[in-house]
Amino acid sequence: MELAAWCRWGLLLALLPPGAAGTQVCTGTDMKLRLPASPETHLDMLRHLYQGCQVVQGNLELTYLPAHASLSFLQEIQEVQGYVLIAHNRVSQVPLQRLRIVRGTQLFEEHYALAVLDNGDFLESAAPAAGMAPGGLQELQLRSLTEILKGGVLIQRNPQLCHQDTILWEDIFHKNNQLPLKQIDTNRSRACAPCSPACKAPKCWGESPEDCQSLTRTVCASGCARCKGPQPTDCCHEQCAAGCTGPKHSDCLACLHFNHSGICELHCPALVTYNTDTFESMPNPEGRYTFGASCVTACPYNYLSTDVGSCTLVCPLNNQEVTAEDGTQRCEKCSKPCAPACYGLGMEHLREVRAVTSANIQEFAGCKKIFGSLAFLPESFAGDPDSNIPPLQAEQLQVFESLEEITGYLYISAWPDSLPDLSVFQNLRVIRGRVLHDGAYSLTLQGLGISWLGLRSLRELGSGLALIHRNARLCFVHTVPWDQLFQNPHQALLHSANRPEDECGKTESQCCMLTVCQSAGVPRGLWRQQSGTSLCMCLSQVPHR
Ligand SMILES: *[C@@H]1O[C@H](CO)[C@@H](O)[C@H](O)[C@H]1NC(C)=O
Ligand SMILES: *[C@@H]1O[C@H](CO)[C@@H](O)[C@H](O)[C@H]1NC(C)=O
Numbered sequence: 001m002e003l004a005a006w007c008r009w010g011l012l013l014a015l016l017p018p019g020a021a022g023t024q025v026c027t028g029t030d031m032k033l034r035l036p037a038s039p040e041t042h043l044d045m046l047r048h049l050y051q052g053c054q055v056v057q058g059n060l061e062l063t064y065l066p067a068h069a070s071l072s073f074l075q076e077i078q079e080v081q082g083y084v085l086i087a088h089n090r091v092s093q094v095p096l097q098r099l100r101i102v103r104g105t106q107l108f109e110e111h112y113a114l115a116v117l118d119n120g121d122f123l124e125s126a127a128p129a130a131g132m133a134p135g136g137l138q139e140l141q142l143r144s145l146t147e148i149l150k151g152g153v154l155i156q157r158n159p160q161l162c163h164q165d166t167i168l169w170e171d172i173f174h175k176n177n178q179l180p181l182k183q184i185d186t187n188r189s190r191a192c193a194p195c196s197p198a199c200k201a202p203k204c205w206g207e208s209p210e211d212c213q214s215l216t217r218t219v220c221a222s223g224c225a226r227c228k229g230p231q232p233t234d235c236c237h238e239q240c241a242a243g244c245t246g247p248k249h250s251d252c253l254a255c256l257h258f259n260h261s262g263i264c265e266l267h268c269p270a271l272v273t274y275n276t277d278t279f280e281s282m283p284n285p286e287g288r289y290t291f292g293a294s295c296v297t298a299c300p301y302n303y304l305s306t307d308v309g310s311c312t313l314v315c316p317l318n319n320q321e322v323t324a325e326d327g328t329q330r331c332e333k334c335s336k337p338c339a340p341a342c343y344g345l346g347m348e349h350l351r352e353v354r355a356v357t358s359a360n361i362q363e364f365a366g367c368k369k370i371f372g373s374l375a376f377l378p379e380s381f382a383g384d385p386d387s388n389i390p391p392l393q394a395e396q397l398q399v400f401e402s403l404e405e406i407t408g409y410l411y412i413s414a415w416p417d418s419l420p421d422l423s424v425f426q427n428l429r430v431i432r433g434r435v436l437h438d439g440a441y442s443l444t445l446q447g448l449g450i451s452w453l454g455l456r457s458l459r460e461l462g463s464g465l466a467l468i469h470r471n472a473r474l475c476f477v478h479t480v481p482w483d484q485l486f487q488n489p490h491q492a493l494l495h496s497a498n499r500p501e502d503e504c505g506k507t508e509s510q511c512c513m514l515t516v517c518q519s520a521g522v523p524r525g526l527w528r529q530q531s532g533t534s535l536c537m538c539l540s541q542v543p544h545r
Contacts (some may be wrong), residue, residue, distance in 0.1 A: 344372025
């Protein structure tokens with residue numbers, strides 16, 4: 001992101017109330033071992049997602065990284081809500097020295113909170129030139145990791161990895177982490193140095209004296225779950241996770257349940273209190289919403305607040321989304337049955353459906369807002385003779401002309417050749433990105449034959465990255481004011497292998513001088529190169545569909 005944009009976010013964050021600004025939160029990903037959608041931009045993607053992030057609300061997945069990848073953008077991460085996956089990398093180190101706690105709210109292969117797999121090559125053919133170290137993860141260096149609340153550990157096929165077998169994993173597993181699986185192989189192709197003599201016990205995350213494992217559970221006096229030493233007075237408060245610097249619930253390294261302004265609590269203060277004298281429910285001025293493992297005065301942007309005081313991305317059953325005057329959105333109980341809604345892929349009866357096809361497209365006719373996502377895949381336009389689904393026709397896509405909002409993502413990897421743009425979505429204003437493709441992308445356009453975007457009403461991507469790549473004819477990607485569409489500092493446009501910009505200037509757009517468009521009142525950006533608009537003179541020169 002450009003410097004100016006960073007400044008803007010910095011200012012924004014400084015204006016937020018403490019507690020919101022104190023911790024930098026990011027979303028994480030959900031790709032597992034799938035190859036990156038765009039290898040060219042993969043490292044860039046991770047950098048945008050994690051730069052400055054302290055708390056990963058989802059999973060931290062680091063996969064397929066080349067030996068020379070610089071990963072310093074990971075070094076602020078302290079907490080991961082889901083799982084950590086480090087797989088198929090050739091980097092020798094992953095700088096997660098500040099990571100304290102993995103909560104395991106999602107697990108890898110249903111069992112693992114930490115999985116480290118296939119980081120390096122056993123094969124002779126991959127042997128590097130003489131004198132160079134072979135690629136692959138050498139040490140975990142997770143020197144601050146002292147808590148896994150749920151799930152086990154899987155470490156396999158890392159030929160260069162040392163010290164994983166010295167770690168006392170039972171000390172890291174929380175006492176209520178029921179029977180975590182532990183599968184750790186030590187099949188390696190190099191000899192390991194011993195732990196540093198500075199370590200009290202021969203347990204370490206790496207060779208250096210800073211990488212000794214610090215024990216916060218197995219060394220405690222009886223009756224305490226975490227401690228900072230063996231004495232009974234070293235016990236941590238019961239609301240602590242990972243460890244502590246003192247006995248109080250404000251001395252925790254991480255919170256077991258919720259962080260309320262630096263104090264670890266079992267619950268966030270309720271939004272409503274009950275007055276037993278007057279028999280009345282009163283709004284509680286000290287009330288807080290729960291957001292991940294913290295208490296917040298208001299839900300972060302793009303999250304919906306619920307009556308029960310949580311921040312969510314999808315309203316619970318029998319609730320509907322309502323927008324307040326200030327633009328914040330919340331879930332409200334429907335007094336009658338909820339009004340019928342248009343559901344997209346991934347929701348309700350379309351939960352398991354992969355793509356928009358001729359079998360389901362009529363469901364979207366007349367919809368202004370779709371709850372869920374839309375995906376157009378080659379199978380959409382190829383049809384499926386086996387299930388008697390004919391190919392989707394270009395004209396059928398006109399059902400989307402009424403669409404203004406998608407709560408999930410928009411993913412397009414196939415599109416009719418007869419359409420030069422995506423103008424069937426010309427009224428689409430907002431892609432919320434409350435559900436993201438691969439857990440990362442709110443807008444993906446890949447491998448299409450379109451020449452320009454035609455998303456002339458698009459004003460907001462509420463969350464998530466935009467990935468626009470391998471569209472050999474596509475121009476005008478960079479005239480879109482992406483920074484105005486994005487709502488948080490972890491969003492960015494990732495692009496590669498679209499039509500080279502210098503070629504774009506010389507073709508059909510040649511007439512389309514920005515000044516002409518501006519004087520005609522057409523806003524800068526993607527809507528400037530738009531067929532079917534009479535506002536901008538130059539547009540009449542664009543070949544019509
Ligand atoms: C609680 O949150 C505050 C920011 O609001 C942060 O400074 C503090 O380190 C957090 N404490 C714990 C134990 O996570
Ligand atoms: C250990 O690695 C060798 C190759 O170096 C391989 O043949 C063997 O199957 C591996 N053993 C295990 C238990 O993974």
